[in-house]
Amino acid sequence: xxxxxxxxxxxxxxxxxxxxxxxxxxxxxxxxxxxxxxxxxxxxxxxxxxxxxxxxxxxxxxxxxxxxxxxxxxxxxxxxxxxxxxxxxxxxxxxxxxxxxxxxxxxxxxxxxxxxxxxxxxxxxxxxxxxxxxxxxxxxxxxxxxxxxxxxxxxxxxxxxxxxxxxxxxxxxxxxxxxxxxxxxxxxxxxxxxxxxxxxxxxxxxxxxxxxxxxxxxxxxxxxxxxxxxxxxxxxxxxxxxxxxxxxxxxxxxxxxxxxxxx
Amino acid sequence: xxxxxxxxxxxxxxxxxxxxxxxxxxxxxxxxxxxxxxxxxxxxxxxxxxxxxxxxxxxxxxxxxxxxxxxxxxxxxxxxxxxxxxxxxxxxxxxxxxxxxxxxxxxxxxxxxxxxxxxxxxxxxxxxxxxxxxxx
Numbered sequence: 062x063x064x065x066x067x068x069x070x071x072x073x074x075x076x077x078x079x080x081x082x083x084x085x086x087x088x089x090x091x092x093x094x095x096x097x098x099x100x101x102x103x104x105x106x107x108x109x110x111x112x113x114x115x116x117x118x119x120x121x122x123x124x125x126x127x128x129x130x131x132x133x134x135x136x137x138x139x140x141x142x143x144x145x146x147x148x149x150x151x152x153x154x155x156x157x158x159x160x161x162x163x164x165x166x167x168x169x170x171x172x173x174x175x176x177x178x179x180x181x182x183x184x185x186x187x188x189x190x191x192x193x194x195x196x197x198x199x200x201x202x203x204x205x206x207x208x209x210x211x212x213x214x215x216x217x218x219x220x221x222x223x224x225x226x227x228x229x230x231x232x233x234x235x236x237x238x239x240x241x242x243x244x245x246x247x248x249x250x251x252x253x254x255x256x257x258x259x260x261x262x263x264x265x266x267x268x269x270x271x272x273x274x275x276x277x278x279x280x281x282x283x284x285x286x287x288x289x290x291x292x293x294x295x296x297x298x299x300x301x302x303x304x305x306x307x308x309x310x311x312x313x314x315x316x317x318x319x320x321x322x323x324x
Numbered sequence: 325x326x327x328x329x330x331x332x333x334x335x336x337x338x339x340x341x342x343x344x345x346x347x348x349x350x351x352x353x354x355x356x357x358x359x360x361x362x363x364x365x366x367x368x369x370x371x372x373x374x375x376x377x378x379x380x381x382x383x384x385x386x387x388x389x390x391x392x393x394x395x396x397x398x399x400x401x402x403x404x405x406x407x408x409x410x411x412x413x414x415x416x417x418x419x420x421x422x423x424x425x426x427x428x429x430x431x432x433x434x435x436x437x438x439x440x441x442x443x444x445x446x447x448x449x450x451x452x453x454x455x456x457x458x459x460x
Binding site for chain 1: 390393394409410411412415420421422423425426427429430431432433
């Protein structure tokens with residue numbers, strides 16, 4: 062009698078088991094609707110350096126790798142046109158981000174970007190020609206910065222892309238004293254001096270709903286490369302008209318070498 | 325006879341049921357880690373500094389005069405350095421944006437570079453930041 066009951070019980074049980082298995086398999090075989098790529102947050106961590114010295118204070122004297130003394134009174138630049146290079150070589154253009162990199166702030170939000178594996182980042186130093194011809198809104202904390210204008214307003218002269226000022230030892234042997242340092246002032250701008258930066262490959266991953274940082278060092282001492290510092294005329298470049306000079310071309314040509322991944 | 329039949333059927337049922345459960349495990353989602361015993365109030369000195377001492381402020385890394393990333397995490401200066409304005413190490417408004425935490429959970433560039441800290445350890449750090457990153 063008990064055996065009969067057990068057999069009776071087995072049949073529905075087997076049926077339930079089959080249904081359960083089928084239910085599970087069904088989930089595996091159904092082609093899912095492609096879900097939108099989940100996003101993560103990408104941030105830049107940008108350091109202001111004079112060669113291996115991280116600049117923490119304005120007007121503090123730092124010694125460059127060649128022994129030359131440098132102090133900064135302002136060091137800031139615009140970053141825009143950010144493009145992320147995915148691991149497969151395709152690119153993602155980050156929409157509408159302008160960053161004003163100052164010495165005081167290292168952390169900058171790039172934005173919400175598709176999660177995945179990336180191998181590089183590209184950006185421009187300066188502002189697009191469209192942005193360069195706009196007047197900033199009064200509440201625009203990035204563009205509404207008089208220190209980054211050529212005139213008393215952003216227009217019609219446009220924005221200063223790199224504002225780099227301070228003092229430097231101009232002696233030939235780079236062995237002058239701090240007291241002998243000379244003032245320099247460079248304001249690089251104009252559409253012609255918008256510079257594209259393509260960082261070398263260094264893999265990073267953006268995970269869904271997580272924050273990933275890309276660490277980059279901005280070495281302002283690189284701007285002096287090839288500049289004859291003992292010529293006083295080479296220590297000042299502050300106007301739009303001066304931005305078409307040989308000195309401006311030299312300075313702007315050095316911009317790309319300022320950027321390297323933090324070691 | 326009855327006993328013999330029961331014994332032969334029951335293991336079969338058990339095997340089939342186990343099979344069903346095994347087939348369905350993928351629907352259950354991630355297995356949650358064991359409880360972390362995170363204290364109600366995370367202490368910087370009691371909970372975080374020992375973590376830094378063991379994993380961060382070690383020779384060649386975040387210690388001494390030229391620390392990696394210009395961040396010295398020695399006990400005497402760690403708090404001041406982490407809270408340096410504009411550094412981004414700590415973001416009490418959006419704790420997940422904090423560089424200190426983001427770097428610890430990064431899969432591509434983790435800190436420490438030798439490997440990820442446990443989820444309990446990173447959770448401790450995140451909780452401390454969310455609790456306004458006090459020097460307690």
